[in-house]
Amino acid sequence: VITFLVRPEQAAATLATLGEIGFGTGPSTATVATVRNRRAEVLRFELDSPLREVGVARRALLYGSGDPRTRPPGGTLAVVESAGDAEIDAARRTLFTTGDARVVAVGPIESEGAMALVAQTPPVAPPPTTTDTAMVDPGVAAPTEAALPSPPGGTTSTGPAWTTPDRRMVVRDVTNTWLSVAFPVPAELARVAVLFLADRMQQELDATPPDPGLFNVSVEVVEMPEGEVLVVEAAVLPDASARFERRILDLPMRLAAERDPAFFRYHRGRFRAGRLVAEAPPEQAAERMAAELLARGRILAFDEAVWSLEASMAADAAAALGPPRILVFGPDLAGGRP
Known part of the structure; x- marks a missing residue:
């Protein structure tokens, strides 16, 4: 871009x-x-x-x-x-x-x-x-997602990126451990529900006060021809690696249980406000839209879509995530055991 x-x-x-x-x-x-x-x-x-x-x-x-x-x-x-x-x-x-x-x-x-x-x-x-x-036009509601010619790249599959789990460990004598956990996203899930889920996972994993074993964590939605993937990446202390890996793996099911309407409305409002602030600079909005055009052939009308999001949609999205692929890169303190 x-x-x-x-x-x-x-x-x-x-x-x-x-x-x-x-x-x-x-x-x-x-x-x-x-x-x-x-x-x-x-x-x-x-x-x-x-x-x-x-x-x-x-x-x-x-x-x-x-x-x-x-x-x-x-x-x-x-x-x-x-x-x-x-x-x-x-x-x-x-x-x-x-x-x-x-x-x-x-x-x-x-x-x-x-x-x-x-x-x-x-x-x-x-x-x-x-x-x-x-x-x-900033400040004016965007139209509903408009279909455009088929994208030259991005997600073209109608199924998940993969259907079986995997766990890989790369042993290196380094001072911290890098974790990557990737969940395949079913093609039928609404785009805004997946983005909301990524935001909730980021909030839960990077909570305040910070986890003493965590250096940094990021959650993003990756577009692949094989299918959309929700990726969590974290850098942690080696002795916190197993605990944080389990925390990431348990998070989708925990978020799938969040169905209280009032609790959901609070987080939906926070999610919307965060995205609007992040895209207040026009160059940030343009970058996001161009990437969506290239990957999906359409632009998400975010403000319209986020108000249509309901607690059940967000919870169902969390429950629908597929089997994860896991990467652990760092020293082996557990003898190869998860």
């Missing part, structure tokens, strides 16, 4: 520049060299960091060992240092195609103006097919 925050009168020139760099002649040789050297410096610094190996292991948990998607998205040091200008340009032309683009304009711009901006993007071979534009 590429996001610009510009004045309305600068939008056309900015998008034209992006079109030239991404879909036209590309960046200059000097710019490519500068970015390549900068990226190589970062990769050298990260060579001995376990975080890169953790990232590969986390992606393997979702996609399967050996899948091309497990590779570091920013490349390896050897690849970055050896890549020539021609290889980089070929990769750019493969990755950036206007036919797969989704454009979202948030702010004081009419839909006709947004479409005019898109039309300024230089064509490439093969010529673009369609580019979708959504216009959202």
Whole structure:
């Protein structure tokens, strides 16, 4: 996702520049060299960091060992240092195609103006097919989820990403343990219910006062062609690993029991307020909408959807999560036992 925050009168020139760099002649040789050297410096610094190996292991948990998607998205040091200008340009032309683009304009711009901006993007071979534009006026209720052409990526499956559980342990002599727990999401669940569930899990796992064994935790919904997945990632003290793993695994069933309407309304209001605050900056709203267009072919009308969410829908979503895949990366204090 590429996001610009510009004045309305600068939008056309900015998008034209992006079109030239991404879909036209590309960046200059000097710019490519500068970015390549900068990226190589970062990769050298990260060579001995376990975080890169953790990232590969986390992606393997979702996609399967050996899948091309497990590779570091920013490349390896050897690849970055050896890549020539021609290889980089070929990769750019493969990755950036206007036919797969989704454009979202948030702010004081009419839909006709947004479409005019898109039309300024230089064509490439093969010529673009369609580019979708959504216009959202902050403060005005968005329309119901509008169907758009089939997304080029994201979730396309009608079933769960997997149906059997898995647990992997990567033993390393490091000072903390990284946990990843991924739950497959049934395709029929409402998008807003899944997002609400992720928010509730984040709140429960990152409670106040903080758990003394927890460094950080995040919960997100990941779009995959195989199906939507709810992923919990945590960094914990090694001796707290087993306890926190069990806490994550028990959480869906505990949330499935939350059916009190008043209790639910409180958390729904908190969830809505948090999302509205997070997306108050227009660039954040545009980024979320563009990602949804690319992955799902539609934009969630969040404010409308959240008011339609009921306690039973949220509880049923928690109960419907599929068998988890678990990754434990760190020292083995339990002799391989969960």
